[in-house]
Amino acid sequence: MRPRHREDYGVSLIREEDKSAIGDVLKSLVNPVKLVHFTQELNLPYGREARELLQDLAALSDKLSVEVFNLLLDKERVAEYGIDKGPATIVRNGKDYGIRLYGLPAGYEFSTLLDAIIAVSQGDSGLEAETRKKLQEISRPVHLQVFTTPT
């Protein structure tokens, strides 16, 4: 399920043989999920790849959609979502939970993206009761930044 570099495969960043497997995973989607994407393709090293990957992914499920904004020009949206770098991807349903992915979500990060999509679609964090309780008791802002790489 690992998206390859566009130059290797021509048309799609998601390999043909992976599409059905990803499609199967996406069958567990319950409610529609929207990927809100901020990019600026000419200046970002993987800007085009990131946008195309999301669009290829969204094409695999009718419950998944992508909305693309320009990181520099769409100032209102950038402010609304609190975006300060790109490419940026927000995974949301009717509600914005504060879930963000910065950079090209390939490799390991692609599975992170799929996981977020499924959790948001099901509207369930899947966490243990004790963890949920502690999280709900938090009364001050928390900003988690998790640094990862594709491999």
Next chain:
Amino acid sequence: MRLAHRFAMENDLIRADMVEATEFPDLSTRYHVYAVPKTVINENAFIEGSAPEGQLIEAIVNALEENTRKSES
């Protein structure tokens, strides 16, 4: 990483960013990211490696307490 996003679903005050370390070298330098995954909590707490659920929530609670102590002193 998956946990952080799932944590964000439980409380509107929590936001969770996945950051591709090589695409954002300035941030990686600022937080001394030499290995991944690395989790930064509110600029002042850090977890190296992937933390299980109980450890991550504990680290967040501790980081918030640390913030409070600093602002009171």
